[in-house]
Amino acid sequence: MVTKKRFANNNLYICSMKSPFLFGRSVSTEGFTNRKKEIKRLKNNFQHGVNTLLISPRRWGKSSLVKRVIQEVSTKKLRIVQLDLLGLQDEAEFYKVLATATIKATSSKFEEWVAASKEFFKQLTPKISLGPDPIHDFEIGFDWQELERNYQEVLNLPERIAQNKGIQLVVCIDEFQNLTNFRNPLLFQKRLRSEWQHHQRVCYCLYGSQQHMMMSLFERQSMPFYKFGDVMYLNKIGRAEWVSFIVSAFDSTGKRINDTLADYIAALVQDHSYYVQQLSHMVWISTEKIVTQLIVDEALENLLEQNSILYMRDTESLSGSQLAYLKALADGVSSGLSSKVVIDNYRLGSSATVAKAKKALLNKELIEVRNNQSYFLDPMYELWFQRFVQR
Ligand SMILES: Nc1ncnc2c1ncn2[C@@H]1O[C@H](COP(=O)(O)OP(=O)(O)OP(=O)(O)O)[C@@H](O)[C@H]1O
Numbered sequence: 001m002v003t004k005k006r007f008a009n010n011n012l013y014i015c016s017m018k019s020p021f022l023f024g025r026s027v028s029t030e031g032f033t034n035r036k037k038e039i040k041r042l043k044n045n046f047q048h049g050v051n052t053l054l055i056s057p058r059r060w061g062k063s064s065l066v067k068r069v070i071q072e073v074s075t076k077k078l079r080i081v082q083l084d085l086l087g088l089q090d091e092a093e094f095y096k097v098l099a100t101a102t103i104k105a106t107s108s109k110f111e112e113w114v115a116a117s118k119e120f121f122k123q124l125t126p127k128i129s130l131g132p133d134p135i136h137d138f139e140i141g142f143d144w145q146e147l148e149r150n151y152q153e154v155l156n157l158p159e160r161i162a163q164n165k166g167i168q169l170v171v172c173i174d175e176f177q178n179l180t181n182f183r184n185p186l187l188f189q190k191r192l193r194s195e196w197q198h199h200q201r202v203c204y205c206l207y208g209s210q211q212h213m214m215m216s217l218f219e220r221q222s223m224p225f226y227k228f229g230d231v232m233y234l235n236k237i238g239r240a241e242w243v244s245f246i247v248s249a250f251d252s253t254g255k256r257i258n259d260t261l262a263d264y265i266a267a268l269v270q271d272h273s274y275y276v277q278q279l280s281h282m283v284w285i286s287t288e289k290i291v292t293q294l295i296v297d298e299a300l301e302n303l304l305e306q307n308s309i310l311y312m313r314d315t316e317s318l319s320g321s322q323l324a325y326l327k328a329l330a331d332g333v334s335s336g337l338s339s340k341v342v343i344d345n346y347r348l349g350s351s352a353t354v355a356k357a358k359k360a361l362l363n364k365e366l367i368e369v370r371n372n373q374s375y376f377l378d379p380m381y382e383l384w385f386q387r388f389v390q391r
């Protein structure tokens with residue numbers, strides 16, 4: 001039985017039914033749509049031991065895709081080791097996390113963990129610490145000086161365990177671009193590559209955002225991970241997919257939206273995965289039975305308002321030329337920003353100033369560059385900018 005109540009001052013309905021739209025965490029079954037080709041390609045890579053480098057701008061769906069594929073491929077013979085570099089401070093922490101995750105993924109019982117930690121380390125002396133729940137809270141640590149001399153032992157741990165147990169492993173590392181925060185990122189990458197390239201039973205899936213940074217790790221010939229594996233650029237989910245996803249999600253919860261309005265929602269946020277889900281969710285909670293354009297427009301206003309403090313702060317931190325660059329983008333100029341006409345129109349100074357502004361905006365993750373054209377990275381910010389920044 002669905003209970004609902006209309007608030008006096010706004011359009012929100014308290015509804016006991018759960019929203020079919022999910023955002024803010026990765027999705028893999030519920031709330032997951034399409035990606036059929038990408039699932040197939042990644043699945044093939046995992047099953048055939050091909051390394052993958054997966055890149056996309058923020059919140060397009062990398063973690064969700066990998067999570068989905070992991071669910072589809074993992075078996076006793078094909079195990080997945082998952083790590084996330086977010087928040088890892090240095091190389092030493094990476095080794096600790098890699099060793100712990102590898103042992104956890106390949107042994108099921110506490111006794112096996114301890115035995116594995118002893119069996120597979122010859123030079124290093126692992127320190128095992130247990131949390132309140134020893135079945136799940138278990139961590140391996142090392143002495144940093146010992147590690148400096150014998151880090152290879154940790155890097156080769158997945159391969160040794162896989163050989164010993166006659167299994168295949170896929171090591172998935174999320175937010176891979178964060179290694180650039182380590183003290184000597186280049187040396188670290190060289191260390192990884194030189195060990196990993198010999199692995200037979202283990203393949204690696206490295207993924208992350210900050211597209212320009214990820215690309216610089218994999219695309220430059222001088223970089224250790226150049227030609228390490230299959231480079232996948234994740235695209236946006238197509239409009240038609242979004243429309244049918246939105247329409248059937250409303251349907252399944254007893255509410256209605258027509259194709260035109262579902263298309264309108266996806267178009268407003270330029271098919272950006274996170275925002276399609278978020279805006280659809282806002283529309284869903286404001287709808288009693290049938291979605292109207294007014295409901296969508298109000299939901300959008302709401303979202304813009306929710307984000308406006310953040311957007312104001314981002315905008316205030318811009319230099320004059322960065323602001324001018326974004327103004328040009330907001331007006332629809334995506335290429336030829338260094339041309340004389342654009343420079344004159346937006347008082348951008350010189351082509352060197354344009355290049356500098358572009359680099360700074362990339363570093364601030366406010367823009368992305370695809371096929372030599374610049375775009376706002378966040379479609380909601382673009383909408384906000386178009387509305388509220390004087391041009
Ligand atoms: N295949 C999908 N179907 C439907 N929605 C999706 C899909 N993939 C992602 N999303 C939506 O986009 C949001 C962001 O997805 P996810 O966290 O996987 O992206 P990401 O690229 O890993 O992001 P980040 O760059 O922040 O790590 C999800 O919370 C979900 O709302």
Ligand SMILES: [Mg+2]
Pocket residue numbers: 062063064174
């Ligand atoms: Mg992610």
